[in-house]
Amino acid sequence: MTSLMPRSAGTLLVLLAILVLWQGLHLLVGASSLASPVQTVGKLASLLATGEFWLNISETMRAFLAAFALSLAGGIALGIVLGVRRLAGNVAEPILTTLYSIPKVVLYPLVLLCFGLGISAKIAFGVMHGLIPITLFSMNAIRQMKPVYRRTSQVMRLSPSQSAFTVIMPAILPEIVSGVRLGFSLTLLGVLIGEMFASQRGLGFLLTSAINLGQIDTIMAIALLLTVFAVTCNALMMRVDRRLTHR
């Protein structure tokens, strides 16, 4: 974690400031409203020591990975099609941006009605959140690719597949990675919201029952776990991005 995220001393300082703020707030509002950093880490450690908790994690991860894989594959494929077919892209883009800004949670009943109360509903809900940003970013990646790259590959008389894999893919990669990063966060959010509203397993479910039982330390511990996970993955993706693109 430390080797991944805070590359500068400044970021470490900011993290420290957040910790101090957290502790201060804890002292201000009391332990029953906000667990302290130490309590939270302790709670997380004890949760992680139980097999039960890992079952919930794996439940969430299963739904999340499936949703993320679907969002990725669907989003990139759809984005490329819409990027290449200009008219289709122009027609679809405003529709997609509007769908993107809909609070998708209102559609959750519909998802439950269609998919039932299992993992498939969670996956569907995750995909609903993650698919559109990935699609939009991929579409724009194709559209904004400098035309001169395609012309260069023509002049070098590359075959279509050579051109796709050695020129077009690397050229649009950075944009796609940005979309994937946003899609990652939103897919996770979608799966969690899905688990919070109607589910029997998973971290989102644990969160709701902790909220219902007022177990603030459990809430904070799960939030911390999710934050660390998401921030770490995000930092990893940024790193991969930098390594791949050199821009």
Next chain:
Amino acid sequence: QAPVRSEEISVTQWGASMYGAPYAVAMEKGLFKQAGIDITGIIGSGGGGTTVRNILASATPYGEVAVSAALAAKAQGLDLIIVNTGTRSVAEASMVVMPGSELKGVEDLAGKKVAITSPKSVSEMLLLMVLREKGVDQGKVQRVAAGGYVPALTMLEQNAVVGSVLIEPLSIIRKDKYRTLYRAGDVLKPMTTSVGITTRKFAQENPAKLKAIIAGRRAGVQAIYKDPAETARIIEKLYKLEPAIAKEAVDNMIPPKMWSEGEFNLEELNRMVDGLKLIGEIKADVDWSAVLDKSYLPADLQAKQ
């Protein structure tokens, strides 16, 4: 078809309230298997509607849900029947005030603000029934929806309200912090709070399975009353509660006989209907004959009224 196939059924508030205790005990002690069915897992869920829909969609469409959810689903034309009753008490519900509060009884609530979870919820219904029982004009008690029990307690602590509805096991976990104004179970007579439902189709095609589930659950209920201490241990493990709290939670429910063995008691059912009318969730009396089907109950319970 294998003789004993593993099945999953649904129970509302599984893992959060005591509704599911008979299933937990029956599974743990192999009572379902003895009854001829292998129940391996319980699907829980928050909302009643979600549970009903989920039951309808699952392979073994049986589950225990709130009466209101069953009636609402029925009213919207879903093809389901009620085949047994589940819980029959309101003993787990209460209202708390801050320890230093001047309020002495229900009567003192007139002209005050209290927190409920959400409009038309069970918490509101019970409050209104208590007020009516004690002859307090419900219009004089301002009800604030907090969104849940914990937020309701927060409002109480912040003096935004003078009292807050509460439910077990949360009330046991936090019992040192508040003073109980009333227990719903002390004021109100028992009423049916949850029922077992299934689809008509499943009942007709798999009467044996259905009977086995109901019988298994009944055995679970009997085991609870026979050995509360063991029940507490099972609950403790399943719900991840502290031993003392689990014990108190179970013990509290033994005297009011929270869990019914499954038989239908029209008086208790109608008491619930009465409450639902009070919050406006249903408008007219319920024709139970169209909803109930007692033919899957054990023979001795079918006879009970």
Next chain:
Amino acid sequence: MSAASGARIVPLAPQAAAPAHARLRGVTRVFELPKSTLHALGPVDLDLARGEFFSVVGPSGCGKSTLLDILAGLSAPQSGTAEFEGKPVRGVPDGVGVVFQEDASFPWLNVRDNVAFGLRRAGVDPAEIARRVDYAVGFMGLKDFAASYPAQLSGGMRQRVCIARTLVMQPRLILLDEPFGALDQQTRLLMGDELLRLWRETSATILLITHALDEAAMLSDRVGVMSTRPGTFIDFVETGWEKDRDSRVVSTPHFGDITARLWEKLRVEALKIMSAGKG
């Protein structure tokens, strides 16, 4: 270094003699815009002799890049024909290299890999690739930057990467579209010298599009001056330089003659635009 008798104005009709290396006949190009059609180029006739250094000058938007696209087989003419080495141009012919006006270096590859890109795709033997890339990288003064990525280079250096990437393919016809646009006068001068050296060593045919008259005057055997859109050649000026010229020619009177001649042509065009109320 020496200069021939003076700038000669040649007749507008294409030269009939030796078979041309590349040839355009009656080429036009029209773009369909959403609400109108744009006649971008032509009709243009052009013969490039084998080994000739030919420059094109003309106002912005007159169709210079469009002309290059047609010669490179990147787009087909509306009417007329394009030929390269006696065969009609369909798609990009083998033996043609292009350096585009825009920066076409691949930001995800370092300088060496950029330069080697085409050779790798063409399946050239690795040892041969290394040899050619080393040579081209050195030739273009990029040796110290072989492992750098384009983002770390100046605009001019990136353009040199593109030139090197084209050169390693050993094209017989090199089309360059304002390759020195991003450079200042000094560096242009140096790059011009290097381009001349390259041309002498490879004896390729070169077509250079530029907006700098001095550049055209110093580098070319022949300069084609284009009219405003739709671009046609309004004049061909033969410079008469010897083959082993270099940038020192800029301080000869003959250089002044050629630029004056080019300037005059452009000024007439400019006045035409002005009187037509544009600009």
Next chain:
Amino acid sequence: MSAASGARIVPLAPQAAAPAHARLRGVTRVFELPKSTLHALGPVDLDLARGEFFSVVGPSGCGKSTLLDILAGLSAPQSGTAEFEGKPVRGVPDGVGVVFQEDASFPWLNVRDNVAFGLRRAGVDPAEIARRVDYAVGFMGLKDFAASYPAQLSGGMRQRVCIARTLVMQPRLILLDEPFGALDQQTRLLMGDELLRLWRETSATILLITHALDEAAMLSDRVGVMSTRPGTFIDFVETGWEKDRDSRVVSTPHFGDITARLWEKLRVEALKIMSAGKG
């Protein structure tokens, strides 16, 4: 139109005679970078005579824009002094107008409002603003575009908006930083004519930074040639043109003389760079 005897090379020491309109003495500028310091300019001595048209040419990055910033009071020299109309320059002096190298038109204002911007800030009477803006917009050939936004204009037209915005303030010293960089040769020629007309009408002092030698040669009374960074003046070339010259001078032999002289200076600089292993 006529040309004087020939390009004269003047001594590098500043002219002592008439009091200069603007004057730099021993000016240097150093930039502190994260890991090093960059000596960007100087030491530079320069005297601009009142009403003179002076051009600066020099390699990219030699400090031309830095020099302009110091004259305009936008940044202070490291050492040395800058004077304008006899007073030391502290902050931007009244009476100085600048057209920057980058497009500085305000994209949220239409052409009229762009041109009127400075006058409004200065609290000039609205009727007077309208009069001056109309004149400047007409002068710069923007009449038909008065209500257009910069985004609807070409790069060259936007630069004209900036020139008009500067002119309406009636500056006594106009500093222009490569104002025609975005234009093609033809349009440059026309814009050059207009700049000369303006200069004659207002009799302002003009300092023009350009990288086009022909432009410097055609427009200026005097051209200063700068060395590579840290930029100093290595030569001043007096063109000897009469005041009412225009673009037709480009086809005179004298024009060829001046450009050849400038080219030669630059070539020497370029070779210096090359032998120093840069570029």
Next chain:
Amino acid sequence: MSEKLLRVVVVVAMILLVELLCRLGSIPRMVMIAPSEMVVELGRILASGQYSADIRLTFTNIAISTVLSVLLGFAAGVIIYSLPGLRDAIEPLLASYYAVPTFVFYPIFITLFGVGSASIIAIAVLLAIVSMVTATLNGLDRIPRVLRKTGQIYRMSRLGTALLIELPAATPYLFTGVKLSVAYSFIGVIASEFILSGAGVGYAIAYAYNLFENGPMYALMLLVLIVVTVVNTLLNSIDRRLQARRQR
């Protein structure tokens, strides 16, 4: 224009398809009611005023959180911009911000702000503010230096430069932030109501869902969809107008 038309055609065709599937019973009534019925239902519940309080509450909260996140985000953006050290430290965190599940902090907010609108607004602001901060930073970054220099040439004060040059120059980028803030405010408020609260449109939808009242449920969903679409279209057209002047 023809693209617009095509878009309308596509949307209408999709709606008609759903309508047809519902009418033919391919989509059972218990799953979804026909779009035309949703419209009728929406008219009915709006006329009856049954949900007026919820609707008013929700959209007021959305408006408040939009305004708050825009103002606070802008202020924070300006402050962070003017402190490059802080900025370097904070930027890697901003980049990962949306990976944090904001709504889990609701229990903390209710102790800080009490139960009800204030806490829900706090969640929405927490969700929306970062887009505005990022957009502000981006906008300030993209003010060409030459425009500030131009301000100096006209001998303008610092404040004058800020108001007359920097602000208009950054406006299109700031507006992108505003658009995102609106979207996230919608998402934040309605999702919180849906999961955590006892009032508002989000709660009403969840409640109707639980009671199998598909009519009101779909009517309210439709209402949210319509409002989002209208607001979005409005913002986009303003955006386009801002951009149209700018696009180079």
